[in-house]
Each structure stands twice: as structure tokens, then as C-alpha cells.
Amino acid sequence: MSEDQTRPPTAPPSGASVLVALYLEKRADLVRFFTARTGSAAEAEDIVQDMYLKVSRAEGADVSNGVAWLYRLGSNVLLDRVRGAQRSGRRDAEWRGVTAVQVGGEEVEDVPPAEAGIDARRRLAALIAALDQLPPQARRVFTLHKLDGLSHAEVAARLGISRSAVEKHVMAALKRLSALAPANPTGGTSSSAASLGRTGPSEDLGGDAER
Amino acid sequence: MTRPTQDMHDDARRDEAVTWHVRLQSDQAGEADWLAFEAWLGQPGAREAYDAIDGVWAELDLHHDALAEALREPAPMSAPPARAPLRRAGAVRGRPSRRLWFGALGAAAAAAAAAVAVVSILPAVTQPHWTTYSAEKGHNRAIRLADGSSVTLGAGSTLKVSLDGANRRVVMDNAEAVFDVAKDPSHPFLIQAGDHQVRVVGTRFDVLRANGRVVVTVERGIVQVRRTAAGEDQTPAELHAGQQFQRRGSETAVVRTVDPREAMAWREGRLIYRDAELGDVVADLNRYYDKPLRVSPDAARLHFSGVLALDGEDQVVRRLELLMPVRGAAGDGALILQRRPGA
The missing domain is CATH 2.60.120.1440 (Jelly Rolls)
Structure with a gap:
């Protein structure tokens, strides 16, 4: 996974330059927002900085709602950090004593090793049980949205229901999940994320933003 | 840990956080919604409540494959008729x-x-x-x-x-x-x-x-x-x-239904096959090695299951000879895999 010189030799698309201008215009707002969101001005700066590369690479994003798109993008950068913290938390718990868990920046597989991952398995079982107890339609909506990655609008079209019905079902599922006792190393983001750097591939750039 | 009144307070915050989380995922959300959300974050306990939702949300990604399997498997096509x-x-x-x-x-x-x-x-x-x-x-x-x-x-x-x-x-x-x-x-x-x-x-x-x-x-x-x-x-x-x-x-x-990691193992220098035709295996190997490899018609439909480490071409051919009733023969600028006599 080394070479990165393969970018097409074309000029950046016009959609990107519009978004970059918007980003620069809203930068202070974004830093203020993520300070409120994370409780840390330093982390907010990091997040907004991380956004820049993504904004400059974004192509053909629908710029009519560009500001909201920026907020979603930044929220996804933050989520990436949470995921990174969770992964390394899990690794620390499971592979205690093993030193090198990263090779050349490649993230090690997420599959818990047999012996150690009892907590992870218990937690997974709880998550599955919570989702399993949902009414069928809510479960269907949640699976399509969260696991298959369809947006609210796509789920609505697929199932022939309204967007607000999709939102209602996702809320029901999330409430049930968040009522579970929290997992041990997860949750808080402010303390851990900043020091971690990027653990995983930054997923779906504009993508999670749509979910 | 917390007093009952505190619990009720937390529950309300949690529900609010869930509502915000879902609303903001919608592509209908505009700048005004984000600013309203920012104001909500200023309330006591709001940020922590939202952190918890983000944590669960990220955790679902972490367990994505297992959840997808558990939730879909019993009735794979149960959803829309x-x-x-x-x-x-x-x-x-x-x-x-x-x-x-x-x-x-x-x-x-x-x-x-x-x-x-x-x-x-x-x-x-x-x-x-x-x-x-x-x-x-x-x-x-x-x-x-x-x-x-x-x-x-x-x-x-x-x-x-x-x-x-x-x-x-x-x-x-x-x-x-x-x-x-x-x-x-x-x-x-x-x-x-x-x-x-x-x-x-x-x-x-x-x-x-x-x-x-x-x-x-x-x-x-x-x-x-x-x-x-x-x-x-x-x-x-x-x-x-x-x-x-x-x-x-x-x-x-x-x-x-397969394990996608097997299909993608080539990125780590291995080819994994289950019941593959030798002709397909050879077509794959030809994208890796300089010396053309061919397979005779009587061997092309033989089935192969196993893992081939992609080291040297000669080593790979030798492994195939050990695992299958074939042998390599030089001819015509290529190496031809033929069915072993009597096999």
C-alpha cells in the first residue's frame, strides 16, 4: 500500500474549489462547534485540520447544502477517531504482551483472538440481542441503514415508507442500544483520540456523511 | 452509581442525543440544525450523552461483520417480499x-x-x-x-x-x-x-x-x-x-456465501481456492508470472482446493504437481500443465 502517485493528472474539480472556499469561510465556526462537541479546543483544531484534505479531494459533492456537508464530514472525522480508540482499546485488552500490532501502518485484523475476547463477545451478544428484540420493520430499517450503509432516503425508497418513519425506526434502535451498559474502553473521545493519530483507513469520505 | 432523579435526567438527555444523532444524519439537515445542535451541546450532560451515542455508533462498525451475519442469517431474504x-x-x-x-x-x-x-x-x-x-x-x-x-x-x-x-x-x-x-x-x-x-x-x-x-x-x-x-x-x-x-x-x-477475506487474500500474496477449476487457477497465475503457464484440455477442468503462496513460479508449479494429478512440461515458450499419465 505504498504508492500514492497515481492520482489522475487532472486539475481539481470545480466542486472541490467551491467547497474549499466554503471551508475556509466557515473554519472558525467549525472549530467553535467541535470545541463544544469534544470539550477540547485542541482536538477541535485537529479535526478541522483533518477535514481540509478531505474537502480538497471531494469531487462533485452537492454544494447546495455545503455547510451541513462540512459539519457532517467533521463529525465523521471525529467518529473515525472514536473507532480508532475503540480498536486500539480492544487490542490493548486482548493482545496484552504482544508488542507490534501495526506493520507499516497497516491495521491488524479486527477479529478477536479466541482466548482473550470474552468481553468483546459478551458485548457483541448484547448488541445482537438488543437489535434482535426490535420489531421486524425497525430491525430491517436499522440493518439497511447501519449495516448496508444506505442513507435514510435510500432506505425509505427501498421499503416504500417515509423518511420520517425511517428516522423513527433508527431512533428506536439507537435508544435500545444506548440503554445497554456501556462497553468498557469506548465512549469518551476527548481524552484518547487526539494522541492516537489515525488507526484505520479514513472511511468513505463524503460517505458516512450521507448515512 | 447515580441517584434515581439523576437517572431520569440522564434518560431524557440520552433520548435527546439519539434524536439529534439521527436528525443530523439526514441529508435534510441544514446549517441551522447544526447551530441548534451546538446550542444543545451547551446543556449539562449533553456532550457526554452524545459521546455515548457516537460510541455505540462506532462500535457497531467495529462489529459490523458479526452483526450483519447474526441479523441477516436466520432469514436471509426475509425483508421485502x-x-x-x-x-x-x-x-x-x-x-x-x-x-x-x-x-x-x-x-x-x-x-x-x-x-x-x-x-x-x-x-x-x-x-x-x-x-x-x-x-x-x-x-x-x-x-x-x-x-x-x-x-x-x-x-x-x-x-x-x-x-x-x-x-x-x-x-x-x-x-x-x-x-x-x-x-x-x-x-x-x-x-x-x-x-x-x-x-x-x-x-x-x-x-x-x-x-x-x-x-x-x-x-x-x-x-x-x-x-x-x-x-x-x-x-x-x-x-x-x-x-x-x-x-x-x-x-x-x-x-x-463465502468469506470475503479469502477472495481478497491475493492482496497478501496468497490465492485461496475452493473447488476451483485448474484453468481458472492458471489464468490467475498468469497475471503474476512472466513465463506463460498453460493447461492442457484434459487437465483444465480438474478441481483444486487450497492455498497457493505466490512466491516463485517454479515453486507454485511444483506445489500444484504435489497437490494435483498434473505435471509441468516445457513446450512452445510456455510451461504446460498436463494430466499425469495413469492419473
């Missing part, structure tokens, strides 16, 4: 296997497929510009596309990419690649692999087009595959995570 009917047709090596009968797909399935189709927001502005990427024999190549997608191009493979039209497009033939597609519903990602088209919005999957065969393996998300040859049934097959589509020539397509 309009879903393409997949008939069971026995098991392939103990795994559940489904055979697709394209002719049997009704109007309902077509309607369901149409519902998935994504409306393009931005019109095509310019003539598409194509960029060609090639990987040398023996070397996989990592490519980052300007839309944020990444592609691992298999050794000896070539593909063309165009990102500036209404659709993102890839054309590939005699090639294998893993695609990690940046989600962008307004620009579907279309891959033309021979006479099959693969359509996605944002997901991760492997496409192999070689030896008259198309194989699509999905690791995450939903992918549609349809034939594009004129006069053929073009109803799309829909694949979910952990499913693999395969069609040889104009034979009936087969969809089965």
Missing part, C-alpha cells in the same frame, strides 16, 4: 448455496431494483476523461482515486477510470481488483467487467474478470450485478456482505 427470489439448489462444499434464475425474476423484483437506483443530482458537465492504471506482473498496486475511493489493483491487471461524469465509471477486463468505494449517492460507481456491470453506492468488494468468468465478492454494503450484453436478461442480482456472484460465459449465475 419484492426481493429477488433466490432458490436453494443444494450446498456447495457444505456452504449454503443459491442459484439465481434470472428468467424467473418478476416485475416486482425489477421495481425493487428501480427503487434502489439513485437519482443523479448533478448533470454531466464535460466529456468523461479516462485514466488508465496498470499493475505490472507480480506486483499489486494501491491506487487512490480523487473521489476518495481506493482500489487495490491485482498484478498483471489494467483498468480505466473516469470520475468526471454523472457516474463514476471503471472498465476492466482480464483483471482483478478490490474496490473500497467512497459513498456518494449522487454519483453511483459503475464497473464494466466484460459483459457484466457492477453498480454500487459505497462499499467494499472484489471484482475478478478473467478466463471468460466474472466473480464479484462483497465484503461490505450492497452491490448490484447485471449483464449488459444485448438480448440477455439484464435484471440485476443484488449481493450483500459475504456473498459472491459468479458466472462463467453464458452459464447460469451462482450466488453463494
Whole structure:
């Protein structure tokens, strides 16, 4: 996974330059927002900085709602950090004593090793049980949205229901999940994320933003 | 830990946090919503409540594969009745296997497929510009596309990419690649692999087009595959995570459940086969090694299961000789795998 010189030799698309201008215009707002969101001005700066590369690479994003798109993008950068913290938390718990868990920046597989991952398995079982107890339609909506990655609008079209019905079902599922006792190393983001750097591939750039 | 009144307070915050989380995911949310959310974050306990929701949300990604399996497996096609009917047709090596009968797909399935189709927001502005990427024999190549997608191009493979039209497009033939597609519903990602088209919005999957065969393996998300040859049934097959589509020539397509990591093991220098025809194995190996490898007609249909480490060509051939009733013979500038006499 080394070479990165393969970018097409074309000029950046016009959609990107519009978004970059918007980003620069809203930068202070974004830093203020993520300070409120994370409780840390330093982390907010990091997040907004991380956004820049993504904004400059974004192509053909629908710029009519560009500001909201920026907020979603930044929220996804933050989520990436949470995921990174969770992964390394899990690794620390499971592979205690093993030193090198990263090779050349490649993230090690997420599959818990047999012996150690009892907590992870218990937690997974709880998550599955919570989702399993949902009414069928809510479960269907949640699976399509969260696991298959369809947006609210796509789920609505697929199932022939309204967007607000999709939102209602996702809320029901999330409430049930968040009522579970929290997992041990997860949750808080402010303390851990900043020091971690990027653990995983930054997923779906504009993508999670749509979910 | 907390007092009862405090609990009630926390529950209310948690519900508010859930509502915000879902609302803000909608593409209907505008700047005003985000500013209102920022104001809400200033209330006591709000940030912590929202952190917890983000934590659960991220955790679901962490457990994505296990959850997808657990929630879908007992009733794989239970969801909408309009879903393409997949008939069971026995098991392939103990795994559940489904055979697709394209002719049997009704109007309902077509309607369901149409519902998935994504409306393009931005019109095509310019003539598409194509960029060609090639990987040398023996070397996989990592490519980052300007839309944020990444592609691992298999050794000896070539593909063309165009990102500036209404659709993102890839054309590939005699090639294998893993695609990690940046989600962008307004620009579907279309891959033309021979006479099959693969359509996605944002997901991760492997496409192999070689030896008259198309194989699509999905690791995450939903992918549609349809034939594009004129006069053929073009109803799309829909694949979910952990499913693999395969069609040889104009034979009936087969969809089965696989471990996507096996199909993508080539990126770590291994080829993993279950019940593969030797002819297909040889076609794969020829994308890795300089000296042409051929297979005699009497050996091409032999079946192979196992792992081939991609070290030297001679070593790989020797391993095949040990595992299968074949032997390599030099001839005509190539190495020809023939059925062993008496085998």
C-alpha cells in the first residue's frame, strides 16, 4: 500500500474549489462547534485540520447544502477517531504482551483472538440481542441503514415508507442500544483520540456523511 | 452509581442525543440544525450523552461483520417480499448455496431494483476523461482515486477510470481488483467487467474478470450485478456482505456465501481456492508470472482446493504437481500443465 502517485493528472474539480472556499469561510465556526462537541479546543483544531484534505479531494459533492456537508464530514472525522480508540482499546485488552500490532501502518485484523475476547463477545451478544428484540420493520430499517450503509432516503425508497418513519425506526434502535451498559474502553473521545493519530483507513469520505 | 432523579435526567438527555444523532444524519439537515445542535451541546450532560451515542455508533462498525451475519442469517431474504427470489439448489462444499434464475425474476423484483437506483443530482458537465492504471506482473498496486475511493489493483491487471461524469465509471477486463468505494449517492460507481456491470453506492468488494468468468465478492454494503450484453436478461442480482456472484460465459449465475477475506487474500500474496477449476487457477497465475503457464484440455477442468503462496513460479508449479494429478512440461515458450499419465 505504498504508492500514492497515481492520482489522475487532472486539475481539481470545480466542486472541490467551491467547497474549499466554503471551508475556509466557515473554519472558525467549525472549530467553535467541535470545541463544544469534544470539550477540547485542541482536538477541535485537529479535526478541522483533518477535514481540509478531505474537502480538497471531494469531487462533485452537492454544494447546495455545503455547510451541513462540512459539519457532517467533521463529525465523521471525529467518529473515525472514536473507532480508532475503540480498536486500539480492544487490542490493548486482548493482545496484552504482544508488542507490534501495526506493520507499516497497516491495521491488524479486527477479529478477536479466541482466548482473550470474552468481553468483546459478551458485548457483541448484547448488541445482537438488543437489535434482535426490535420489531421486524425497525430491525430491517436499522440493518439497511447501519449495516448496508444506505442513507435514510435510500432506505425509505427501498421499503416504500417515509423518511420520517425511517428516522423513527433508527431512533428506536439507537435508544435500545444506548440503554445497554456501556462497553468498557469506548465512549469518551476527548481524552484518547487526539494522541492516537489515525488507526484505520479514513472511511468513505463524503460517505458516512450521507448515512 | 447515580441517584434515581439523576437517572431520569440522564434518560431524557440520552433520548435527546439519539434524536439529534439521527436528525443530523439526514441529508435534510441544514446549517441551522447544526447551530441548534451546538446550542444543545451547551446543556449539562449533553456532550457526554452524545459521546455515548457516537460510541455505540462506532462500535457497531467495529462489529459490523458479526452483526450483519447474526441479523441477516436466520432469514436471509426475509425483508421485502419484492426481493429477488433466490432458490436453494443444494450446498456447495457444505456452504449454503443459491442459484439465481434470472428468467424467473418478476416485475416486482425489477421495481425493487428501480427503487434502489439513485437519482443523479448533478448533470454531466464535460466529456468523461479516462485514466488508465496498470499493475505490472507480480506486483499489486494501491491506487487512490480523487473521489476518495481506493482500489487495490491485482498484478498483471489494467483498468480505466473516469470520475468526471454523472457516474463514476471503471472498465476492466482480464483483471482483478478490490474496490473500497467512497459513498456518494449522487454519483453511483459503475464497473464494466466484460459483459457484466457492477453498480454500487459505497462499499467494499472484489471484482475478478478473467478466463471468460466474472466473480464479484462483497465484503461490505450492497452491490448490484447485471449483464449488459444485448438480448440477455439484464435484471440485476443484488449481493450483500459475504456473498459472491459468479458466472462463467453464458452459464447460469451462482450466488453463494463465502468469506470475503479469502477472495481478497491475493492482496497478501496468497490465492485461496475452493473447488476451483485448474484453468481458472492458471489464468490467475498468469497475471503474476512472466513465463506463460498453460493447461492442457484434459487437465483444465480438474478441481483444486487450497492455498497457493505466490512466491516463485517454479515453486507454485511444483506445489500444484504435489497437490494435483498434473505435471509441468516445457513446450512452445510456455510451461504446460498436463494430466499425469495413469492419473
